[in-house]
Amino acid sequence: KNQVEQSPQSLIILEGKNCTLQCNYTVSPFSNLRWYKQDTGRGPVSLTIMTFSENTKSNGRYTATLDADTKQSSLHITASQLSDSASYICVVSAHFTAGNNRKLIWGLGTSLAVNP
Amino acid sequence: DAGITQSPRHKVTETGTPVTLRCHQTENHRYMYWYRQDPGHGLRLIHYSYGVKDTDKGEVSDGYSVSRSKTEDFLLTLESATSSQTSVYFCAISEGSGQGEAFFGQGTRLTVV
Numbered sequence: 001k002n003q004v005e006q007s008p009q010s011l012i013i014l015e016g017k018n019c020t021l022q023c024n025y026t027v028s029p030f031s032n033l034r035w036y037k038q039d040t041g042r043g044p045v046s047l048t049i050m051t052f053s054e055n056t057k058s059n060g061r062y063t064a065t066l067d068a069d070t071k072q073s074s075l076h077i078t079a080s081q082l083s084d085s086a087s088y089i090c091v092v093s094a095h096f097t098a099g100n101n102r103k104l105i106w107g108l109g110t111s112l113a114v115n116p
Numbered sequence: 117d118a119g120i121t122q123s124p125r126h127k128v129t130e131t132g133t134p135v136t137l138r139c140h141q142t143e144n145h146r147y148m149y150w151y152r153q154d155p156g157h158g159l160r161l162i163h164y165s166y167g168v169k170d171t172d173k174g175e176v177s178d179g180y181s182v183s184r185s186k187t188e189d190f191l192l193t194l195e196s197a198t199s200s201q202t203s204v205y206f207c208a209i210s211e212g213s214g215q216g217e218a219f220f221g222q223g224t225r226l227t228v229v
Contacts, residue, residue: 004158043120043206043220044159089158104218106158 002027004092004107012113017080021110023073023090031095035064035075038087038109047075047088080114087111119143122207122221129228135194137224139207141187147210148190149218150174150182152203159206165190197228 004025013019025033032051036044048057048064050073057064061078077084087109094103119142129135139148149164151174161174163182171182179201181193194201204225210218 041223043208043223045220046217049217104159104161106160108156108158 002092002094002103002105004090004105006088006090006107006110008110009108010111010113012115013080015080015082015114015116019077019080019112021075021077021088021090021112023075023107025071025073025090025092025105027071027092027094027105029095030068030071031093033064033066033073034091034093034104035062035073036089036091038089040086044089077112082114082116085112085114120207120209120219120221122205122224124224125222126225127227129197129226131198131228132196135197135226135228137192137205137207137226139190139192139221141190141209143209143219144187145209145211145219146187147212148184149208149210150180150190150192151206151208152176152201153206153223154203162192162205194226197226199228202226202228 007022032049034049035047037047038044047059047062050057050066052068063076066073089109090107092105121140123138147166150162151159153159160176162176162180163174165171165184168184183191204223206223207221208218
């Protein structure tokens, strides 16, 4: 069964600290892995998209890693800011051979609170 | 929000009434999607469109229908709203299917009483 599991479910850190969020997946066949940030009351916003051959991708203070062998990804946030408080969602795209159709499998997200 | 507008943003309706949510894009993207987001669930795909008048079902399509008569508009209709359809609905657009970046609207909070 195609699944995406994220940990921890929630996390509280102090402003300025670093943190790492985890994502494990059992999705096949794999197409790409995305991390989204979702602020309360808003739609998800893409942070990174990584294909099978990419191990690391950065977007400002956000760095995502991908280990396709172990089917694990992480999102590292450096020098956290109050505005980083949000839900971070891992999404894996499965590539079906029928046509060009791909399916997104969404994790439940990690709720991050950055406190002053 | 990448030129995506959802309307209405909030709606309260009664059980059994039809409801239509609208998604409008100005990006000329080929693919449009409707998702719902509920506590304890990841975003779940309701329906999607891969072109004008070309639509297909997602994983939770029962009780919903869609229409796309123009590239820029994708309508989601609840034929007869039920309390289980109380949710936050998101529209998304993308140029390709699950390959490139998907952009999301601000969401519509629908309450069925």
